[in-house]
Amino acid sequence: MEENRHVDLESANATFIQSSENENFLQATEISNVVHSYDAQPDSDVEKTSPSSSENIEKSSTVLPAKHGFFSSALSSKRKLVVIKLTQSVLLMAVFIMGFLSIYWGSFYKRIEHLQRVHLWIVNLDNYSGSTIGPQFISVAKEFVKNMNTIQVEVKDVSVFGKDYSRYVDYVTEENTWGVFFIRENATGILNEALANPSSTAASTYNGSLAIQFLFAQARDEVAYGYINPWVFQLNDVFTSAYLQTTLKNAAANYSISNILQSAPGLLSAPAKIAQVDLRPFDIPVATATTQVGLIYLIIVSFFQFNFFQPVHMIIAQDLKIHHHVLYRIAASWIAYFFLSLFFSLISLAFQIDFTAKYGNGGFVVYWMLNFIGMLAVGGTCENMALIAFAIYPPLVGLCLICVVITNVSVAFYSIPLQAKFYRYGYAFPIKNLSDAFKTVIFNTKNTMGRNVGVVIVWIVLDIIGLPICLWFFGRQMRKKQAAATIFADKKR
Incomplete structure (x- = not known):
């Protein structure tokens, strides 16, 4: 059985090489015929100076086909x-x-409607008797959500979740929520104390932006926060306008507005507002090339390995046993990807991307290894698809590359929660997992490295299993084409 399969593979390889030689021969023949056809056209000047030209044409053994108009019968x-x-x-x-x-x-369809899946927490520590900042913010936020009908808010019970600020920081960075409105404890009391003593240090140092903080992590998904942050700005405008009226009424009824305007006018201009606190800022613009567009080029470079190395493989393929040929293909690809991924990674290092946020000085090596296994995963997939496509219909090879790019890019660069449920397949695709892993290395986002690497390794294993099958299919189709070409050539004789 092994000898038969070996013979089949040799036959397929020989067919591939022979078909390439035949195509080159046909192209050369066609060019030669065109040249001869132009030489055969009557030219009065040539006939005068070269009376033997007609004799040369008559002596020629090649019979040129007649030329016709496109609509000729x-x-x-x-x-x-x-x-x-x-x-x-x-x-x-x-x-x-x-x-x-x-x-x-x-992937862009109805993205605004899908914002309803984004839930932001409200944690109100200003919940004492007579407090106004916390209760009014909750009231304004709920009304704003009702009017906008997009992003949702949830008021969390402080008795259950606690008052520790750092705990809510962890909730955000560990992606338990998209963001937290953290209302400072006794925020109203601090404001009232400043209003009562406008010439005090408490009044002169009062900062209304400390009343409410919105905690978020942009690096988690910069595209999603491109919708969330503007929504928060709008909410801030509505709330500050509403609470300013409340503060003016409170000051007019209980304090001296003239003293406040003279000593601490900021107490009346901005008594309370939302301050956005980015816990994981996407503050390296060039990293976009690494976590987004650069991944497209990773797919393309991985695909080119097939185009560049296929002629090289053919040199030795017909002399190898089938299982040695498969092992050779795998080893050659792995060695090539090992060095290609290094060069690919050095580009990011050359443009000074900081890889120390999560793994310190070893961050670059982690990034390199991620690129390495990423190339193995998508490169193996591209190679298997190209073998099948070339065997069936060669122009399909290019479409296969675009297919791999589209199916991966549509879920890797845009937030899956803001897409239709169909796009959840992205959690099982290599490029989405590579993008998440890169963000962990560069921005110290939630560490899902185990899951990300596991998904990519599964793709590598599937590619290795599929390679012998694709090579067998490729060989069988090439034999059929060789047999058909032989029959056609016999009929022409």
């Missing part, structure tokens, strides 16, 4: 074949456009 059968082939190609590309490009367009 002599080309009727070929013209029909061309129309059929063009129609098939257009239909194939149309199916691809509607089937795969729709995945990318769909």
